[in-house]
Amino acid sequence: MDETNSRSLWLTGDEAADALLGSDPNALLLGMVLDQQDRMEKAFAGPALIAERLGGSLDVHRIAGMDTDEFIALCSGPPAIHRFPKSMARRVQDVCRVLVEQYDGDAANLWRDAPDGVAVRKAIMSLPGFGAQKASIFTALLGKQYGLTVPGWREAAGDYGTDGFRSVADVTDLASLERVRQTKRDAKQAAKAAAGAKAGPATKAKPAAKAKPATRAKPGAKR
Numbered sequence: 760m761d762e763t764n765s766r767s768l769w770l771t772g773d774e775a776a777d778a779l780l781g782s783d784p785n786a787l788l789l790g791m792v793l794d795q796q797d798r799m800e801k802a803f804a805g806p807a808l809i810a811e812r813l814g815g816s817l818d819v820h821r822i823a824g825m826d827t828d829e830f831i832a833l834c835s836g837p838p839a840i841h842r843f844p845k846s847m848a849r850r851v852q853d854v855c856r857v858l859v860e861q862y863d864g865d866a867a868n869l870w871r872d873a874p875d876g877v878a879v880r881k882a883i884m885s886l887p888g889f890g891a892q893k894a895s896i897f898t899a900l901l902g903k904q905y906g907l908t909v910p911g912w913r914e915a916a917g918d919y920g921t922d923g924f925r926s927v928a929d930v931t932d933l934a935s936l937e938r939v940r941q942t943k944r945d946a947k948q949a950a951k952a953a954a955g956a957k958a959g960p961a962t963k964a965k966p967a968a969k970a971k972p973a974t975r976a977k978p979g980a981k982r
């Protein structure tokens with residue numbers, strides 16, 4: 760793996776926040792933690808906001824050791840680091856604790872000595888909040904923009920490892936961000952259309968049967 764100290768990234772549109780992501784693997788990983796149910800730019804700007812509130816340093820050891828309610832308050836702002844600051848603050852702290860306990864407080868140790876892309880993705884997927892898709896996207900981000908060169912990283916990342924505009928791994932400027940968003944909109948529309956086709960046309964309800972008119976009783980008939 761290429762071990763240069765800093766990379767030029769454009770994930771937030773904020774120069775300072777992007778510089779932190781490019782120079783600190785912990786920031787990049789925590790940005791990926793936050794990248795769900797909120798705008799990508801806000802999610803990846805979260806680590807810089809946390810660092811600012813910690814006095815200028817994104818110290819995962821300090822985060823891991825903080826009282827959880829205190830860290831939630833720090834993340835809640837204003838402004839909040841995420842639209843769901845309480846749950847995501849817990850997630851960030853959980854990941855920081857794993858980094859401290861298992862990776863010497865350095866996210867780069869997740870992939871630095873990995874033999875191949877499968878091992879990288881497996882290590883990422885073991886973190887709190889990282890399912891298969893999220894781990895694949897982060898593997899692709901490492902390979903496309905962060906210097907990951909282990910064999911098979913593209914295959915481990917699946918579709919996200921191929922050329923195109925599918926995820927944050929393909930965002931390098933505002934134009935590419937919009938192309939990624941358009942891809943996601945198209946995918947949602949296609950999935951919606953496929954679901955509608957599978958369900959088939961709605962069946963028309965049969966008209967209610969007309970009630971028969973009451974028959975008059977014959978004169979003299981017993982009622």
